[in-house]
Amino acid sequence: MLFRSPPILKLLFSNSAVLHRSSSTTITYFFSSSAPSSSAFSDFLKRCKSSIKAKLVVAGGLSADPETACLHLVFWWNNLIKRGVLFRSYEHAFLLFREMLRLQWTPDGYTFPYVLKACGELSSFRRGESVHAFCVVTGHDANVFVRNGVIAMYGRCGALDHAHKVFDETVVRGIDDVISWNSIVAAYAHSQDFRRALGVFGSMIAKCDIELRPDVISLVNVLPACAPAKAWRLGKQIHGYAIRRGLYEDVFVGNAIVDMYAKCEQMNEANKVFERMEVKDVVSWNAMVTGYSQIGRFTEALGLFERMRHQEIELNVITWSAVIAGYAQRGFGYEALNVFKEMRLSGTRPNIVTLASVLSGCAAVGALRQGKETHCYAIKQMLSLEGNDPEEDLMVINGLIDMYAKCKNVEIARAMFDAIDCKDRNVVTWTVIIGAYAQHGDANEALELLSVMMKDDSYSIIPNGFTISCALMACARLASLRVGQQIHAYVLRNHYENCMLFVSNCLIDMYAKSGDIDKARKVFDVMTQRNTVSWTSLMTGYGMHGRGDDALQVFEKMRHGELVIDGVTFLVVLYACSHSGMVEKGMNYFNNMTRDHGVIPEIEHYACMVDLLGRAGRLDKAMKLIQDMPMEPTSIIWFSLLSACRVHKNVEIGEYAAAKLSELEAENDGSYTLLSNIYANARRWKDVARIRSLMKHSGIKKRPGCSWVQGKKGTAVFFVGDRRHPMSDKIYNLLADLIHRIKGMGYVPETSFALHDVDDEEKGDLLFEHSEKLALAYGILTSAPGMPIRITKNLRVCGDCHLAMTYISKIIDHEIILRDSSRFHHFKNGSCSCRGYW
Structure with a gap:
């Protein structure tokens, strides 16, 4: 005993x-x-x-x-x-x-x-x-x-x-007896050990005799275990058993069957059962509305919603919340807000789940004002309740942190995070604040928060797959390969099998954006399961690194699989063609995407084509394409054209593109800088002064160029003319020596990039202090022989720096891997992977 x-x-x-x-x-x-x-x-x-x-x-x-x-x-x-x-x-x-x-x-x-x-x-x-x-x-x-x-x-x-x-x-x-078997099945189901719950139920069926047959309670206990275990076919067998035993007419069994099919996303099966039920209650309707909402079939969900109204069934908080959550999860934030408004007008009081879904909807569309209104409503709701559940309160607070972060108000998000006692934070709390900094704030702070979270052993907060993914996004933004590799090792040690698909997708993205596209390919190759994001992430990485042929090979393999080729896929393909100078192939894909895959080109696809033609110097064809577009050109079109005019020194078309940007009131520091560069290259200094005056009076400031590089002792950051680093003297001395040596090899400074009305000698001195050159010198001083030097710049690389690095790569024992705001440049043995398409 x-x-x-x-x-x-x-x-x-x-x-x-x-x-x-x-x-x-x-x-x-x-x-x-x-x-x-x-x-x-x-x-x-x-x-x-x-x-x-x-x-x-x-x-x-x-x-x-x-x-x-x-x-x-x-x-x-x-x-x-x-x-x-x-x-x-x-x-x-x-x-x-x-x-x-x-x-x-x-x-x-x-x-x-x-x-x-x-x-x-x-x-x-x-x-x-x-x-x-x-x-x-x-x-x-x-x-x-x-x-x-x-x-x-x-x-x-x-x-x-x-x-x-x-x-x-x-x-x-x-x-x-039956009650004993029901109890043990319920025990496993409650503990979310769904496979064992199903296993015990199977043993019960095998032992089935006259005195020991599954009853209504048995079925109601076991059916909810089918959805999390992805065992809808077994659920269908249980459905058949219910029919044979005459238990199907019981409303509780019917509801459990409908709910099982709905949660398994088998809505056609769920609908058959629902329509055949002679007795339905509000649970039956809620299961159907929730199921349709969660898979984005809003027409059917709203149709049922209206049927409930017409048949005068009590629309309760669960029904309203299901519709709101469905819209929010699919990114239809304003629709979710409209339903929430209707819910309040109907007199139904929202619960915690409703508020969390509304906040998710606000976050999806950046609706800060409505998010603040929901915040105020949530405060009133919580104050009006006695004995609030702390876990439910935290669910709303986590939703508020996420909402403020995605509405780009990271300061408030952080203030709310800091206001929560350390012992009360859960993994979701940490994840939303790490994600806030990774996507909308300081990516370095995101990694620092991850470190604090994992060092604090007193509260045993273990990062989940979403936490890991947010941290990898931060590494991708910073091109922080070393930290990304450490996180990858942590993932392998701790077996994140349940969420490995999206973690692996983030690893591909991190390695690609950190300069190691071959490691990204290795992650892709060992994946046991892939989705569209996996394929497009790898293709994007190849495109960023100028490896268009590899990108197109991946695309062709994807085409022959069972995955749907959509507009996003073609954006990636055109991007890869543009950054590899594959003009004819890009045009062929663009012209045939509707015929071959039923994808109608949108404004982003036209922008890619303008960029493709512009980079290749075919500005007249780019203008013709813009004129023939079936929709009005937007700022992204004109900015792509203006950027091409900067590369190919075309003042006339550049002025036209800038004028169009002005008409759309879409000028920013980038467009003004490009036009100023075009004028400076043409030595039209009065026009340069005029553009700078316009920027000053418009309150637009040029973003300062900034470069950072990984060294033995961490990451060092440099601005133009920066002398704050302790190694500044060594950096400038080494740089002077390198410039002197490459001048002897034929390097002539591209003085047009200095953008000042001074003589060429002074311009050369100004170019000498650009941030990417300082970062390179620091990398050489601190990197082991033969190791790659990885530099990241927040803007496009300066043309003179690009030329200088091409020469320097001939005389140093390092590959220079530079990531700018547009793409990667791999300098080695006197050549660059971009081949001039940057």
């Missing part, structure tokens, strides 16, 4: 909070109330004054016979404990049980199931184990209701091994 350990019974009496004794008036009041609230139950406990043992008989007008009176007294105790459980005052129910024992009343077979239920709901394993031991000692463990209460309690406490031991013992003793 299990748990025959009398010493553990001491737990029932340790630190006992003795209840106040009751008056007969209070007892009569409590039992005469047909539906006392939990607060009434608490008031009852507080108002108890006289001896329960002495007064219970009098209050109930019970028999004076001692044995009969004792039975009645135990009955009253059981009713008190039962009331505590029914009204979710589980702590009070357990304290009543302890008081019952202290006053030496003997529990019976009706007492223990309720006490065990209270222990399970409190997730109090130690209390539950002690009650189980008491049952064993007193012989009540043979009672079917007690035994199943024990199994359910261990399941609720997450002690599945204990639950299964009790169950196995009942099977060995030959006293198992």
Whole structure:
């Protein structure tokens, strides 16, 4: 026998909070109330004054016979404990049980199931184990209701091994029944061990006889386990069993079947069951609305929504929340906000899930004003509720942090994060703030937060797949290969199998943007599962590195698979062609994308084609393409054209593109700088001065060029003319020596990039101080012989710096890998991978 350990019974009496004794008036009041609230139950406990043992008989007008009176007294105790459980005052129910024992009343077979239920709901394993031991000692463990209460309690406490031991013992003793099997299946399902839940149910079916057949409860317990286990085909078999056994007509079974199909995204099957149900309740409708919403079939979801209204069914908070969540999850934020407005007008009070979904919708579309309004509403909602669940409050706070971050208000997001006590933060809290900095703020701060999170062992916060992905995004932004490699090693050590697909996609992106495209390919090759993002991420990486042929080979393999080729895929293909000078191939793909794949070119595809033709110097063809576009050109079109004019020194078309940008009120520091460069190259210094004056009066400031490089001692950052670094003297001396040497090899400074109306000698001195040259010199000084030097610049690389690095790569024993705002440049042995297409 299990748990025959009398010493553990001491737990029932340790630190006992003795209840106040009751008056007969209070007892009569409590039992005469047909539906006392939990607060009434608490008031009852507080108002108890006289001896329960002495007064219970009098209050109930019970028999004076001692044995009969004792039975009645135990009955009253059981009713008190039962009331505590029914009204979710589980702590009070357990304290009543302890008081019952202290006053030496003997529990019976009706007492223990309720006490065990209270222990399970409190997730109090130690209390539950002690009650189980008491049952064993007193012989009540043979009672079917007690035994199943024990199994359910261990399941609720997450002690599945204990639950299964009790169950196995009942099977060995030959006293198992349908309730026992249902209890163990429910235990596994509650603990989210869905595969074992299904396995036990399968064993139940195999043992099935006349006295042991799955019933309504069996099916309601096991069907929810099918969706998380991705076992909808097994769910379909259970559906068939329900039909054969005549259990299909039960509304609870019907609802469970509909919900199972819906959560498995088998909405056609779900709809067949739903429409055939003779009896439907609000749960049936909610399951269908939620299912359609979650897979983005909003027409069907809203159709059902309207049918509910017409048939006057109680649209409850679950239905409204399902529609709002469906819109929010698919990025239709404004639609979610409209439904939320309707919900409030209908008088339905939102719950925590609703508010979290609304905030997600605001985040999806950057609706800061509506997000702030929801924030105010959430505060009022929380203040109006008593006894808020801290976990539910944290769900809303996490949603607020995410909303402010995605609305690009990282300061408020951080303030909210800092206001949460360290012990109250969960992995979602950390993930949303790390993601905030990774995507919309300081990527270095994102990595610092990850480090703090993982060093703080006192709260055991383990990063999940989303946390890892956010950290990898930060590494990709910074081109921080070393940290990215460390995170990759952590992923491999800790087995993130359940979320490996999107983590692997982020690894491909990180390696590609950190300059190691070959490692990105290795990650891709070992993936056991790939989706469209996997393929497009690798193609994008090849395009960034100027390896257009490799990108197109990947595309051709993707075409012959079962994945859908969409507009995003073609954007990546055209981008790769543009950065590799593959003009004819790019034009061929663009001209045939509708015929071959049914993808209609959008404004972004035309922008890629303008860029492709512009980089190749075919500016007239680029202008013709713009004139023939079926939609009005946007700023992205004119900016692409203006950029090409800068490369090919075409003043006339450059002025035209700049004028179009002005008409669209889309000027920024980049467009002004490009036009200024065009004028400077043509030595039109008055026009250069005019552009700078326009920028000054418009309040537009040119972003300062900034480059950073990885060295042995971390990452060093440089601005133009920067002399703050401790190694500045060595950096400038080495740079002077390198420039002197490459001049002897034929290097002539491209003085047009100095952009000042001074003589060429002075311009050469100004070019000497550009940030990417300083970063290169630092990299040479601090890198081991033969190791690549990885430099990142926030703007496009200066033409003179590009030329200088091409020459320098001939005389140093390092590959120079430079990532600018447009692409990668690999300098080696006097040539660059861009071949002039940058």
